[in-house]
Amino acid sequence: MIIFSMLKVLNISFQKSLVSAILKIDIMIYEKSYNFFFEIGNELLLDQVSHIDFLLPILYVIAWFHSMDINLWWYYVTSQLIDNIKGVWQLYRQRWLFNHIPRLLNFSCLSEDSSVKKKKGKGGVFFSWGIDSLYTFKENYVNITHLIAIFGFDIHHRDLSLINMTKKKLKFFAQNHQKKLIFVKTNVRLLTEQYVNWNYIFWAAMASIGLLLDSKLDFLYISSWLDSLSDRKKGWWSHPDLDKLWSNGRIRFIHFGEGVSRIEKIKVIDALPGTYDVLRVCWENKKGLYNCGICEKCTRTILEYKMAKLDDKLYIIPQENYKIDNIMIKQANYSYYKSILDFCEKKSEEYRILTKKLKEYDLGLSS
Secondary structure (H helix, E strand, C coil): CCCCEEEEEEEEEEEECCCEEEEEEEEEECCEEEEEEEEEECCCCHHHCCCCHHHHHHHHHHHHHCCEEEECCCCEEEHHHHHHHHHHHHHHHHHHCCCCCCCEECCEEECHHHHCCCCCCCEEEECCCCHHHHHHHHHCCCCCCEEEEEECCCCCCCCHHHHHHHHHHHHHHHHHHCCEEEEEEECHHHHHCCCCCHHHHHHHHHHHHHHHCCCCCCEEEEECCCCCHHHHHHCCCCCHHHHHHHCCCCCEEEEECCCCCHHHHHHHHCCCCCHHHHCCCCCCCHHHCCCCCCCHHHHHHHHHHHHCCCHHHCCCCCCCCCCHHHCCCCCCCHHHHHHHHCCCCCCCHHHHHHHHHHHHHHHHHHC
8 A cells, every 4th residue: 555645734723813813824744844824804703714625725736746645633624625626636637647636634524504604795806906806806896895915925925015005005996996805914825835836836825715715705706817718728727617616615716807818908907997006917026116117027018008008007017117128938928928919010019029039939949
């Protein structure tokens, strides 16, 4: 009999204050102890959490990549999520050819009758205040009651200056739209990146936070990054078939915006009040700037706004250092630049440079 390494849940504890609640988790991987936390505004009563479904997306992805089993030390998990994870594994296996199915050991199963509550009539969106999530918010405006803002993913959880600047902008935006904000701060990225590339586990970490909110919300929108329907086969960390499987019967996840290009989204969110006050695409956080204006993501966004003929409104991203020659095409952004090319005038400088760089990338792959 093959004995696999064990990923163990050691302890889960709560700390509450007047303004927030902190959920602390201790786990062991390869006999090394780790601790991480989720801090959530008092919108969520953490002492009402009756199960640890929120840990499964993160733990399963780590266990898949490292052929491990998971010891939950008799905490409760919902039966529906356990069933759904079998489908998640099938989809992940298509991408990475996993052979090992992590076993859940020593847990108590929370039946559907016990876990499903009355409908709350509330829905949210993971609000990264970027183009995709602003588009999802705009198109589902009536259905969305809550905006979920996460610190610790793109913005470091200790970058208090940038966090406070962002909170101020988001509070003003939410107030103007009469929506509620839920702020979540976590250091889980520091743990997961030691074992799995963040791009591969990012969406699972997002699902974990969504599952933490299952006593407050009926559903959560996950904004699609897939520009075209043909990209679906490449969406191995997030796509419509995958995201919904993190649902547990108390909350469901809805993948929204697939097949809509970022430039088309830009034209839609242009009509959304407050867009140009909160829009943030930068993930490098250079010098604590909200948007640096020179990284690949900022440069690409400026280019997209130029193609949409809306760059004159894009005051929230500095454009004085914008140079299309500086773009660097990689696997992760290739489809975006292919999409941008469709909006370029064929005699334009942008078309000439993009065509040249895309051709160079294709030749590099074939050589």
